[in-house]
Amino acid sequence: MSILKNAADVLRLFGADCTDLTVSEVTTRLDMPKANASRLLKAMREAGMLETIGDTRRHRPGRLMLDLAAAFRRSSGLIGRASEVMSEVGLRFGHTGYITLRVGREVTAVADFPGTNALRVVSNIGRRLPAAMSATGRSLLARLTDEEVRALYEGDTALDVLLEKLSEVRTTGYATSSQEATPGVDSIAIAVADPATDEAVSLCIVYPHAVVDQSGHNEMLAALAAGATRIAEELGDTGFVTPKI
Amino acid sequence: MSILKNAADVLRLFGADCTDLTVSEVTTRLDMPKANASRLLKAMREAGMLETIGDTRRHRPGRLMLDLAAAFRRSSGLIGRASEVMSEVGLRFGHTGYITLRVGREVTAVADFPGTNALRVVSNIGRRLPAAMSATGRSLLARLTDEEVRALYEGDTALDVLLEKLSEVRTTGYATSSQEATPGVDSIAIAVADPATDEAVSLCIVYPHAVVDQSGHNEMLAALAAGATRIAEELGDTGFVTPKI
DNA sequence: AACAGTAGATCCATAAAATGGAACTTTGAC
């Protein structure tokens, strides 16, 4: 087992609910002899992948990691275009926006656009949502075939319900949710892909259920749809379904 | 030389002007036999630290890296507090804000708060600025002693000018710049530290020179100063100089 | 202040992985 693999596993432990790690935590969570964990963290520290918090024994990702997310975003023309659309839409309506991508059964935000309204959904980059249970996730899952979704969710009892929802997303061209992941929060999401790199992202706008009526919803949907359609046309995304509003 | 060190060196290549890498680039930039570079990138790919862009031979940071910057931010109470202040100040004035920290002679943004004004400075996270040549960098450098600054900038011909500027920052409690790094852009920065972890960050607001007059400048400075002072009091930052406005 | 309990670091022989030069294969341009 390469030490790189172990180092990557340590980095993977930094999830939504884990901001720092100790030798013991690594020992137990990765089921690894503590001698190894101790030396592994030391080596990662020396390489700059980790740093200790103050002079405690808690570790967090090193400053080296701070630029990498930015490099990732810049490397993708798709994300750049999506960012333009989201900041435009976010600015116009004052709600919070995300650009997300799917990793297996989860979606991760790669960029966030905090809203400006007094009552807005607080942006929460780094938090991972189950793809099947969020509008943004379903907009991305809908780009897979039913077979691929079946393979991905093999053994899941709610598979049929999911497939039905995805079928609707494929027809309408967009996904919505109302108070699904978070009470009081609705969202609209549209996915678009870059055929050149085979990557897909979702443009997602989240807003407080209470402050947006049907016509507000439609306006945002139209703005999002216009932006996504423009990207799809520019990149030649043949799998894109122009949203029917 | 540990492979972790080499992997970290590869990650370090992803800077402001480098969004993707090939085997050859790694070979030349790290002066490494191409056999090693090839295997190194392969191992990093398999570990998830890198991914190829589409099916080309260009590499970018893996999706694994997307959460790490967020974990870093969450691990720091200082950054959390600073974020609250910046989003408050950013929202009130509509200008773009940053939270930065110093790494050697450079400053990196760890969080950005895009402005809402029509004419605003576009946020540019991941870009590194020379600490000596930016308000935010000088606000952080001013927290060092003259001896430490001398050691850091040993051999730099502009050292004396820098020390003089830092001395002024230490007196006034804040740093400013006018059209220094970017034409037409001014900024105000105040640094604050957490004595518990020995980390310091700078709260920095950037705005178009043309649209802010002296009283607008003073208002923003006062807001930034109030927020920074609150943080310094909460954390017991004894090195903090309450800004004199 | 002495104590226990726990977290972390270090030591060691063994097992596994990295190294770099060279040969080989693939890719892309003309």
Added chain:
DNA sequence: GTCAAAGTTCCATTTTATGGATCTACTGTT
């Protein structure tokens, strides 16, 4: 199709990781 550049694989050698046990440094308790 040909060629040069880019990338991969091979090999013996050197270096590094492994994991059990031991030693050390903290944390909190009485």
